[in-house]
Amino acid sequence: MEHFSSNFSAPFIRRPVATSLITIAIFLSGVVAFRFLPVAPLPQVDFPTIGVGAGLPGASPETMASAVATPLERQFGRIAGVTQMTSSSGLGSTGITLQFDLNRDINAAARDVQAAINAARSQLPADIPSQPTYRKVNPADSPILLLALTSDNIPPAQIYDAADSILAQKLAQVEGVGQVFTWGSSRPAVRVEVNPNQLNSYGISLEQIRKSLQSANANLAKGALSDSRQTWAISDTDQLFKAYEYDPLIVAGHQGAPVRLRDIAKVVDSVEDTRNLGLFGGKRGVLMAIFRQPGANMIETVDRVTALLPFLRASISPSLHLTVAIDRTTTIRASVHDVEIALMISITLVIFVVFAFLRNVWATIIPSVAVPLSLIGTFGVMYLCHYSLDNLSLMALTISTGFVVDDAIVVIENIARHIENGMQPFEATMKGASEIGFTVLSMSTSLVAVFIPILMMGGVVGRLFREFAVVLSAAIGVSLLISLTTTPMMCARFLRPKAGQHNRLYRFSENAFNRLLRTYDVSLRWVLRHQFLILLVTVGTVCLNVYLFVKTPKGFFPQQDTGRFMGLIQGDQDLSFTAMSQKMREFTDIVLHDPAVDSVTSFTGGGSGGSTARMFGQLKPLSERKISVDQVIARIRAKTGKIPGAALYLQAVQDLSVGGRMGGAQYQYTLQADNLSDLTHWAPILQQRLSRIPELRDVNSDQQLKGLQSMLVIDRDTASRLGVAVQDIDNTLGDAFGQRQVSNIYKGLNQYHVVLE
Numbered sequence: 001m002e003h004f005s006s007n008f009s010a011p012f013i014r015r016p017v018a019t020s021l022i023t024i025a026i027f028l029s030g031v032v033a034f035r036f037l038p039v040a041p042l043p044q045v046d047f048p049t050i051g052v053g054a055g056l057p058g059a060s061p062e063t064m065a066s067a068v069a070t071p072l073e074r075q076f077g078r079i080a081g082v083t084q085m086t087s088s089s090g091l092g093s094t095g096i097t098l099q100f101d102l103n104r105d106i107n108a109a110a111r112d113v114q115a116a117i118n119a120a121r122s123q124l125p126a127d128i129p130s131q132p133t134y135r136k137v138n139p140a141d142s143p144i145l146l147l148a149l150t151s152d153n154i155p156p157a158q159i160y161d162a163a164d165s166i167l168a169q170k171l172a173q174v175e176g177v178g179q180v181f182t183w184g185s186s187r188p189a190v191r192v193e194v195n196p197n198q199l200n201s202y203g204i205s206l207e208q209i210r211k212s213l214q215s216a217n218a219n220l221a222k223g224a225l226s227d228s229r230q231t232w233a234i235s236d237t238d239q240l241f242k243a244y245e246y247d248p249l250i251v252a253g254h255q256g257a258p259v260r261l262r263d264i265a266k267v268v269d270s271v272e273d274t275r276n277l278g279l280f281g282g283k284r285g286v287l288m289a290i291f292r293q294p295g296a297n298m299i300e301t302v303d304r305v306t307a308l309l310p311f312l313r314a315s316i317s318p319s320l321h322l323t324v325a326i327d328r329t330t331t332i333r334a335s336v337h338d339v340e341i342a343l344m345i346s347i348t349l350v351i352f353v354v355f356a357f358l359r360n361v362w363a364t365i366i367p368s369v370a371v372p373l374s375l376i377g378t379f380g381v382m383y384l385c386h387y388s389l390d391n392l393s394l395m396a397l398t399i400s401t402g403f404v405v406d407d408a409i410v411v412i413e414n415i416a417r418h419i420e421n422g423m424q425p426f427e428a429t430m431k432g433a434s435e436i437g438f439t440v441l442s443m444s445t446s447l448v449a450v451f452i453p454i455l456m457m458g459g460v461v462g463r464l465f466r467e468f469a470v471v472l473s474a475a476i477g478v479s480l481l482i483s484l485t486t487t488p489m490m491c492a493r494f495l496r497p498k499a500g501q502h503n504r505l506y507r508f509s510e511n512a513f514n515r516l517l518r519t520y521d522v523s524l525r526w527v528l529r530h531q532f533l534i535l536l537v538t539v540g541t542v543c544l545n546v547y548l549f550v551k552t553p554k555g556f557f558p559q560q561d562t563g564r565f566m567g568l569i570q571g572d573q574d575l576s577f578t579a580m581s582q583k584m585r586e587f588t589d590i591v592l593h594d595p596a597v598d599s600v601t602s603f604t605g606g607g608s609g610g611s612t613a614r615m616f617g618q619l620k621p622l623s624e625r626k627i628s629v630d631q632v633i634a635r636i637r638a639k640t641g642k643i644p645g646a647a648l649y650l651q652a653v654q655d656l657s658v659g660g661r662m663g664g665a666q667y668q669y670t671l672q673a674d675n676l677s678d679l680t681h682w683a684p685i686l687q688q689r690l691s692r693i694p695e696l697r698d699v700n701s702d703q704q705l706k707g708l709q710s711m712l713v714i715d716r717d718t719a720s721r722l723g724v725a726v727q728d729i730d731n732t733l734g735d736a737f738g739q740r741q742v743s744n745i746y747k748g749l750n751q752y753h754v755v756l757e
Helices: 002-014 016-036 061-076 106-123 156-172 196-202 206-214 298-314 329-358 361-384 391-420 425-450 459-484 486-494 504-529 531-551 577-592 629-640 676-691 716-722 726-737
Strands: 049-055 082-090 093-100 133-135 145-150 177-183 188-194 224-226 231-233 250-254 257-260 265-271 276-280 286-292 321-327 564-571 597-605 612-619 646-652 740-746 751-756
Touching: 002 016, 002 425, 002 459, 002 486, 016 361, 016 459, 016 486, 049 061, 049 106, 061 082, 061 093, 061 106, 093 106, 106 133, 145 156, 156 177, 156 188, 156 265, 156 286, 156 298, 188 196, 188 206, 188 740, 206 250, 206 726, 206 740, 206 751, 276 286, 276 577, 286 298, 298 321, 298 329, 321 597, 321 612, 329 361, 329 391, 361 391, 361 459, 361 486, 391 425, 391 459, 391 486, 425 459, 425 486, 459 486, 504 531, 564 577, 564 629, 577 597, 577 612, 577 629, 577 646, 612 646, 629 646, 716 726, 726 740
Parallel strands: 188 751
Antiparallel strands: 049 093, 049 133, 082 093, 145 286, 145 321, 177 286, 188 265, 224 231, 250 257, 276 597, 564 612, 564 646, 597 612, 740 751
16 A cells, blocks of 8 residues: 555646646536536525415315315326325415425426326316416415515506516516416406395396306407408407496396396406415515526526516516515525635635644645645535535535645645654655655545435435535545645745754743643643542543433524515404504504514415415614524514414525425424314324424414304295206306306407406
8 A cells, every 4th residue: 555655646746837827627526517507595405395386266265175176186096106285275366285205206206296186187177267277385484575566656456467468477486486476466357246125126146247257258369351352450449448438238137128138137357366465575566486496496497586686677667666675596695605704714824824833834835725725626526426515515625625635734744744853845755655654644534434324314314414425525535635635745846954043932932832742741631640530530531422412402493594484374263454554554564563673574365364374574683683583473463462363474585495394383393184174183182282382483274264154044945946957056156255257358468367256
């Protein structure tokens, strides 16, 4: 092995030009790779997750679960690699989240999901407005960017239309964007508000009104006319776009006279769903939440969206104000920058420590070259492994600073020893490198061996810390290469024997080191004379470590202060949309007036139901607020706990989230049963027991079973005698109370609806 080491280092010592070129190549490869390395908070550990959504306006949660969610789930259950499947059904909407194995390709999984949706289409309700859609996004994750669209003189319906028809389409095309949600309102629509008393007096049913409105619009091919010289395209007035155009529409006849729509209903230009409200800074607005695809780089995705914002602002009315409400990458950039500064400080401190002990300029410069060169060369390995500049990889580089300098110092010390004994620098380098090569190799190998168990770990923990172990091992490997090539070459060319008397600083430090050595000698002799006592101290230290290990709190990942929080507002289950909107305004005002809060957005309605609302908040920089996000949440909790009829559950947004189910707390416990009655019985008991644990806060459940419900009991004998089918009864109820979309209005940018109620 000694002969191998000598042969390995000798060519690099004899050929300084070639060695310098190799060194420059390592440096340039690392610099170029550094420019292409993405920036992220943590290594890529996202599970491939796909969210599927379906809507049926007016349908109850039970109907959505049985008629929509169940057929889809049966088809999704046949897809290979599904590790978790959860669904949530609300008023008129169903969301299904599929989580796949870590090694599953998300694009291949998406194709399987689309095939399953197509297979389930025949089992879904015939009147479902559109086919279920899927997105490569984790709904339990927080949005990477939240945009707010506001205006002082444009109504919410038109604001939403601009966001949904123009902005959301462009944003969804950005690379890395998984899904764009638009909250706070709904698309413009013509609403037909029927007067039931007038219907009764004319003897007209709601189904007649629905069929009349359904046939009021068409958008079919009409052909063309031509002669020997010209061609004319044929068009007609087959569509009605505004509310006043529907007023004279004849819907039935009564006693020989036509009954027009204005005689029995009020027709207004409004929105598809009136139960929607979005707030930004306490004022009404439309919110656009941008979620990234699992595996996409967060920083790069946000940068692409930010670069697109000027174009988006130019494509909408000047009266609309597009604002970045929450940017998730602000604290990520700051934390990565802080780690980079810590890395530079550690390199500087290592150089100063080396100089303090070696007290030789060239002996300090040589390892000072080896340390940054080893770290820069590691960037090339990171690029080849498709890693990113994140907190863990930069922490690995910071820790490796102390490791990589050891190899160079060992080589320099051995060579300097031979020079002090009178050998020429070249001969001393050849001999010293030959002697120490195997030692440096064994040191580096033993350090890398420590991380082998981490490299072989599986699951989320293994995926999370594998990058840390690989980066640290790569830095040690590059350091080994530099220490056996560049460092001996520089020693042979630049180290020289010390001539003349040493200066006062050298003599002072030498005396200090000698005193330290004598102190160590005295203490070592004392230890050798009291071996039994030292053995007892050693055993006691081991026992103390075991005790502290047992008592030390344990967790998956430290709680982060990302400067952001999100919340769930859960009201009494019988709250109306109007009452819930007022509660949301009260909570939003309280949170917004906290001195540590910078901005707050909130929304309610839509598929989430009338008794729940969501909230997202951005805190001021830590230098201004002085307290952590958990302390801010505790302070807000004390204020919001006084509002009756609803509760606000806040949690700090974390860069690492596991699971695909969105909830009102950071940790979730899922209770499963074969039938609904068991869940109804045991879920409240479990929630009550968990609430008694003093370490837990904000215990809540997404089980919503205590809302008010009006049950109609159908007299089937009477219905059969009158010739009324059960389906007709359901259709009539849906026409009256389900905000039923009965007709389509086709325009250039989007399709709109006529809503019957």
